[in-house]
Amino acid sequence: MRKPAILGGEPAFKEPLHVGRPNLPDKNVFWKYVDRIFDSRWLTNNGPLVREFQEKLEKFLHVKYCVPVCNGTIALELAERALNFKDEVILPSYTFVATAHSLQWQRITPVFADISKFDVTIDSESIKKVLTPNTTGIIGVHVYGHPCDYKKIGSIADTHNINVLYDAAHSFGCEVDNIPIANLGRASVFSFHATKFFNSFEGGAVTTNDESLAEQIRLMTNFGFNGFEKDTVDYLGINGKMTEVSAAMGLAMLHSIESIRENNKQNFEKYREAITDIEGISLIEPPQNLTKHNWQYVIVLVDREQFGIDRDTLIQALEAENVLARRYFYPGCHQMQPYRECFPDYSLILPNTDIISAKVISFPTGQTIGQEEIIGIAECLQSISHNRNHFHG
Ligand SMILES: Cc1ncc(COP(=O)(O)O)c(C=O)c1O
Structure with missing residues (x-):
């Protein structure tokens, strides 16, 4: 058994392996689109590539209307405003902080609900507990592409006559119960940030089947x-426009998306096989009703007792091996400023959020990671666990 780098051994990898290293399209395909930008001199303001991208996205996502925008956060803000969200809106604390900020930025109070500890998406029972007469909407986040419990959330929303918006930043190309993900709720929001499964450098989109909302x-x-x-x-508006060069990247990425999906899936399966016997490390599996997945994230939970060392020490030990794993999401938004000070008692009602965020690690995957790297990462985990006693002395 090798000696972990943090205890003086050689690092397992010469170059760092990152979480969220961008997936790239074929350079030649991208340049062909860029040539069109130079030919037309149309750089932004709903140019031909943005319009082509929009149409292709509508087809790819199987949704009637798609509005490409400059990033996922602006997409959230636009959708929230168009849906007339105000006063209080319920969302999970276990999400990227942009979901909460998009509300707070518009002086809408984010009201945090807990997550299910099985699929880590917003828990419908917790939603019911935090509903008040001031609730104007619910934002479900399909965390790691895992679909929210859309049936129960839809029924709560109908009973209280409020709208549901889905933050589908992690769900590009996913389907639940054979329904393309963009068809849930009144609208959905996607992020095409560089670290996502599908990127347009920066970018995002709002999708809906409601024509007037889209307009x-x-x-x-x-x-x-x-x-x-x-x-x-x-209307009161903002500059949320997508540029032509972002659309060029998005269009080029659409050519590569199925091969990136397949690579992610193979990576996920390799991780499953390679880490299955490591005590105290458990892979979060996609839920059964996720009929199409993008396999964008490899997420494991670390059980401190069983594994022998805690999550944060493990992250440090992996870093010494040049494996740059991430705590994604840690902490829950309710523990971050400005929410921590505004709502100091939240931890009392968000137990699953606190438990999961204290154990979670996201591992590198995507185009730059292959089977060999995954075997190497699993060996690091094994050697760290094997040497657990040396971490306490
Ligand atoms: C769940 C979630 N919501 C919103 C966003 C914000 O998207 P963007 O970075 O494109 O503004 C992200 C990603 O960054 C995200 O992961």
Whole structure:
């Protein structure tokens, strides 16, 4: 058994292995789209590539309307405003902080609900506990691409006559019960950030099957200008436009997306096989009803008692091996500023969020990781666990 690097052994990898290292399309395909930008001199403002990207996304995501925008956070803010979210909106604390910030930024109070400890998405019973007469909406986050319990959430929303928005930043290309993910709720939001399964450098989109909602969001994305009479402003708007070069990247990525998906799936299966016998390390499996997955994340939970060392020490030991694993998500948003000070008692009602975020590790996957690296990472885990006693002295 090798000696862990943190205890003086040689690092397992010469170059660091990162979580979220970007997936890239074929360079030549990308350059062909970029040539079109130079030919047209159309750089932004709903140019031809953005329009082509929009149409292709509508087909790919099987949704009627898609509005490409500059990033996922702005997509959230636009959708929340168009859905008339105000006062209080319920969301999970176990999410990327942008979900909460997008509300707070608009002076809407984010009200945190707990997650299910099985699929780590928002728990419908917890939603019921934090509902008040001031609740105007629910944001479900399909964490790691795991679909929220859309049936129960939909029924709560119907009973209280409020809208559901889904943060589908992790769910590009996913289906639940054979339903393409963008068809849930009144609208969904995607992120095409560089670290995502599918990227357009930076970018995002709002999708919906509601024509007037889509039109409203489209206008809001361009300062509220009415598209036909260019000097007329119909809404309070913002600059949320996607650039042509982002659309070029997105269009090129669509050519590669199925091979990236397949690579992710093989990686996930290799991790499953390689770490299955390591006591105290458990892989979070996708739920059964996730009928199409992008396999974007490899998430494990570390049981301190069984594994022998705690999650944070393990992260440090992996870093010494040049395996840059991440605590994703840690801590829950309720533990971050400004929420920690505004709502100091939240931990009392978010036990699963605190438990999962204290154990979670995200491992490197994507195009830059192959079977060999995964075997090497599993060997690191084994050697660290084998030497557990040396970490306490
Ligand atoms: C769950 C979630 N919501 C929202 C966002 C924000 O997206 P963006 O970085 O494109 O603004 C991200 C990712 O960054 C995310 O993971």
